[in-house]
Amino acid sequence: MKLIELHIYGYGKFEDYVIKSLDQFVVFYGENEAGKSTIMSFIHSILFGFPAKQSAEVRYEPKNNPKYGGKIKAFFPDRGVAVIERVKGKASGDVTVSIEDGTIGGEELLKDLLKRMDKGIFQSIFSFNVHGLQNIHALKGEDLGRYLFSAGTIGTDKLFHTEGFLLKEMEQRFKPSGRKPILNEKMRELKEVQAALKKAEQLNDQYSNWVSEKEEIEGTIDRIEKEIQQLDQAGGQLREYKRNERLVLEAAALERKIKEQGHHFFPEDGLKRFEKLDDQLKVAQARGLAIKEKQDHFENELEKYIPDFALLEMETEIEARTKNLSLYEQLKQEKRLLESKLEELTEEISLLNDQLHTNFNEENIQYSNTSIFIKERVENIQQTQQRLADKQQRLEAEFDEEKKVLAELEANAQRLKSQLLGEDKRKQLMMELDQLENRERIQAEWRYVNDQMEAVKSNKAAEKVKSKKEKSKNRQQTLLFGGISLIVLIWGIMNGIWLLAAVGIAGIIFLTVGQLRSIDHPESELSAEAQILSKLIERERDLKESLSRHSDGNFFSTKSLLEKDEESRQQHRELIVKIEQQHHRFEKVVQQFEEWEAEQANWKQKKTELLNQLGLSEKQGPIKLLDAYHLLEKQKQYFREKKRTEESLKTVTASIRDMEDGLKMLAHRFLQNGNLTPVEAAGALKRAVREALEQQTKHRDMISKLAELGEELASLQKEELVLREEQAELITNADAVDEDQFRLKAKNTEQVKGWSARLQDINYQLDASGIEVEDREKILTGISLDEQLGENAAKLEAYKRDLTQQFDSIADVKHKMKVIEEGGIYSELLHQYRQLQHEFAEDAKEWAKYAVAKDMLSKTIGRYKEDRMPRMLAKAENFLSVLTAGVYGKIIPQPSGSGFLIEREDHVLFEANELSQATAEQVYVSIRLALAAVHHDRYPFPIIIDDSFVNFDHLRTARIIQLLREMSSQNQILIFTCHRHLLDYFSDKEIVHLQDKSLKEV
Structure with missing residues (x-):
């Protein structure tokens, strides 16, 4: 992404402020309070949203302007130029994104453009300031190495602070050799209480015996309760048997009846099916009689509708002739247009022949070569002509300019030569200067x-x-x-x-x-x-x-005269060199004139050859070659168009004649009138064909209906046969002789079905009550259910009495234990021991959370060292070598933990805290820039730097600026500074001055 333009509607102190044409390398300069931080915050806010009102970040809402927000124009490599506008609205503002391909969207489209990058990660990787260097000044020992590692991992000190926070929280809870942490104190208390508890246990041996007796009684109580539960279940089952005894007896009786009746096959719903077939058979016979009556009616009507089959055979030809009649007038109109166009083309051809001063016709125009290769040569000739004209003007201007410069240089050399001292005068002044210098030296020695x-x-x-x-x-x-x-x-x-x-x-x-x-x-x-x-x-x-012996004189006056003369002589020598160089340039211009004349002659020869190939001549006057080529090409096109027009005219004339002859022939054959016009003949033929088609349609409809009636009658006859066969099949399947015996068997079958349905209902009720087949056998053949219920109740009563006795015994034992627990130290120590165990477990869980988090952080750091860090370190080492002029060239991760070793050119390794303050800053800057560079492939965002090099001397500053220039070929670099001396490293077009001014555009 490259920022192209910033337009601030209202943000902080800026109102309707525009910064245009941002380059790949831009420096924003302004004194304190000029608005550098405001511009940086504006860029972050437009891309990622305004800060929340509860956020610690400044929102920069304007005080005197209702407009809040602005827009950024930026270039994205994969989508082109996009305009991102964000204004006051919801919490983070309302955003609109417009891309040059016409795509318009909102927050989702912006997130896609930014590769789902959020504000925190962007500021961590691509935006850094002097606070990072200030942290280096404040850190000591291992903390410095961990801080640099954190900067190389996620760009900020979050990893450094997170690791320190987790370690501090763990040490507050537990240290292997500590005494004050919570877990250490709890462990010590647990050991003390446990020792006291063991002593109390030795004084309470009787208590232990009662504990054993209590456990034994509890086991007996569990066993008795299980026996009582089993007896309760058995009694419930017997009572369920007694409740369902009547159903079991009824089911057995039904099974005997069904078995006595025996099994006779009868078709399912046989009687209903037989009666239904009988009804269908009667309906089919009635429909057959109705169809026969319709057949007789249609056969009588068929003779009335016999069409003219000869006319119908010519239907296709008649339709084609009449269908084309709509084109008849069009063809006649087209014929008149073609004749008119032929006259116009002839006139255009004659006009172009006059413009070209030639007499081309259809035969000799073919000998004119207008191929694409000739056209390319014509264009080249035309371009060469223009180029030679431009070159002539340029050479004439250069000739005048070089001649003027040469004259000025010679005049200046002559003027300087006249101002030079003569050789005798110069020698005399030099001798005087030597004497004066000796006098000064002697006076100094005398003093x-x-x-x-x-x-x-x-x-x-x-x-x-x-x-x-x-x-x-x-x-x-x-x-x-x-x-x-x-x-x-x-x-x-x-x-x-x-x-x-x-x-x-x-x-x-x-x-x-x-x-x-x-x-x-x-x-x-x-x-x-x-x-x-x-x-x-x-x-x-x-x-x-x-x-x-030495004469007096003015030492400084003499020395000034000689220095002035030497300066004039040096200027004269420089002018002599410039004059020689100017002579060389002047001769070069003259040589270029000679080359131009040779090219001009070559061009004229090529133009003559091309005119011959085109069939043209300049006898009548000069010809613009490219215009002539286009006219000639147009002339050929006119000849081709004329030929196509003549052929079209012949085709149209033949079509008109064919249409007229065909309609006359058809009218004579079917209408017995050959004198009708084409339009009249077509209309009469259409009516005749339409009437014949109507008769043919009625004739076919009647034949089709007769066929349908015949098919329907045959189908009914087949249906009647199938119905009779199905009735016979039902009687046969029921093993009956006739219909009466079939109906008797149907009645017996219905009675057996009733018994089976009742039996099925009883079985369902028994299954729902949990009565299985084995249970039914027990009810029918076993001991009386009343006797079994009495025996079960007696056993249950005995077990309940035994359980009551066991409850009395355990209550006595618990009372004795309680007496000892209430009257001794043991209970208090036991309670204290349990409480301490619980507290220790809770504190250990809390410690374990931080330990797991630190372990996950360590593993994440380990994976980062193996996977992503090598690429970042390779970049960082390259940058560090440039910044330190090769003194330091390798950055090696610590084998364990988080930190770096820095290798000097003599292969001596240093930890981060062993480096000088300036070198540590260079390591930090190298790592931050490398982190941004390795993310460029996926996130090609600008790098924003806020006064991060103010502590560097002039050599280090020059190196870092040179490094940033090299990086600007990939990432756009934006530097914000308030230090004027840094502007010496940049050109005027790279500097944006932030200051109050009347102009609203920079």
Whole structure:
């Protein structure tokens, strides 16, 4: 689908706003509040319906305009251009769809055009914005990989949030190593209660025995109740036998009577059938007499209606002659028209001969070749003539233009050459520039040397101050250490401790040597600084002498003159190159003129040859070849039409003569008058034939009626014979001699039927009461039913007494158990244990729902990885390689769970959270674009992007724009942005400026 035009009647801030001629790649630019979000929402609303009033989406209903909605013109590859209009109406609006083939429909037709795509899936796959990148900024760790996987699956973060929601709900209910989840707490409580319950059971052994006794008594009660139920059923059956005893006895008596009467065959409804046949036989005999009377009447009338058979034999020819009489006047009129047309064709032929300056006739016109091949050559000659004329005009214009450009270039080159500096002047300025550049360099070095001298002097003064401080400090330390060494020495000598005396002497010697070294070191340092300072003073003197030797001058003025001259020389060189190129183009135009003259000569020769083949000549003046061909073709058509007209005239004349001769002959034969006109003869012949046909019809009707009466009489005779045979067959089947014996057997048969019907009725009643054949035998031959009923009642009473005793026993046991249950902990623990089991089962069911949902989601993700994801990842890897300039090129699904590994060009794998923020954004964009690309075959919809690349630097932005340009060959790309710097990547015709303006069309 490609959007061509948007027309907003009223939507948000836009009223009667039109955006026309949308290209394959369009950028909507506008500052904040310009209406970018409104345009995006308008596209979604027209295609999929306005948002509901309770929806979180903005409806953008206009404040000051009653119109709400608009229309979109779009191209669909399989249906052509369609106009989709949606205005305010029901909740989602009233939509009308018009296709260029004339099809008009509503919501269903729109759904067919959109391949049953809904708004949510469209926005997930083909419409994305900066919020997707903002989610990447907010996510960390494994969440980032799962988010990218969700984007590659359904285009949004729904899968990511769904998976997280299911996992969170499951962990709130159960964790394998958790303590706070509901199921973990319930399991711990169950274990504690179960342990307490086992201890209570050990203290209630007697209770267990009573439980066993209770179960045994309950089993006995079930057995007795079953016995009582069986006895009740047997008593009911005996009472049913007693109720039907009279019917069983009557049935047995009827069976004996039927058996005594014996079995004699008699036809079913034999007497009724015999009497019916007798009645039919009497009716047939009466109808036979009536038919014979009719036969006599029709034979007498037949002689009156004998037609003229000779006239009837010529009926077909007479009808044909009279039928064509209606054409007689038409043929005469046609003859006059053909004669008139023949005169007109002769005049037209003469006129065309005058226009062609020829004298064509039916013979020599055939030598003129007007075949389709000649026509093609004529058209080619005509086209060549037009092309050569156009080429001549174009070459003349190009000749003038190239000549004018060449003159302008030569004039500009001459002007620039006059402005150039002479070689001597240029050399002099270059020498001055070198001297000025040296002076600037020497001055910079002189300032550097002065700075160094000041630094050395400053260091020297600082060193002197520092040296004085160090000398004062060293002097104090030396005096202190020397005093200590002298005291140690004196103390050792006075006390005879020579080791201390040696230490004191060593300390004095060490101080003396150190003092001597400190005196020598500053002198060496001072001498080094003096040498550096003297070198700097000598260099300063040399630099001053160099400055005195270089003359003063304006460095920048000289440099500007030389740069301006160099620029002019460069322009002059460029003009020289352009002049050479222009000379080449000018020569090319001249060469094309020569080629045109050769083509013109060739064309004239071909035209002369074609005129000869057509039989024409230009001696009388120039001929337009194509017009002459058409006139010649028309002339041939006139000759052919003239020939057809002459042949038609001969045919019409012969037809008129044949009609007149045929009618005269028929009138003479059948009307005895050959002087009638064709019209009079035709009318009289028609009347004669009509009268003969009427007589023939009456004659045939009478013959047909006589035949029908004969057939009907024969049929009645056959029917009478069949009826008599059927009566005889009934008597024979009943094994009777005559009709009287047949009637007697019929009476006996009816009596047996009555008994059988009563027996059948009794059997039906017994079957309905459940009395089978065996039951009847028991009633007729077994023990008395009264005795059986008494015995059954006695057994039933005994079992009921036993059941009462068992109920008393179980009530006593239950009372004892209840005493223990009411007075102990066991009942409370048991109730608590059952309650906890029930609660745990309910919570486990709730956990199982989320576990099953997560398992189904995992399986769905697995199938998606195997079936659909490889194709999407192949596209995404291609896009990622383009966006990262080949640094990252492979996207690998995680072996388990949902996430991706990204491979760098050195084959190092990274998880999504290990990538830089910018690279993660590129992976997201690659996956989203790949998802839209792989759905293009089934859903060729536009891709709508809202400011999704604002965080990219200029290199990444250039790559993504280039990638989108390549994708625009398949999908239409619509980009909405408020950043002006992005417009540098697009041409003016690709940019739609959204801003308040008086014009309503963009």
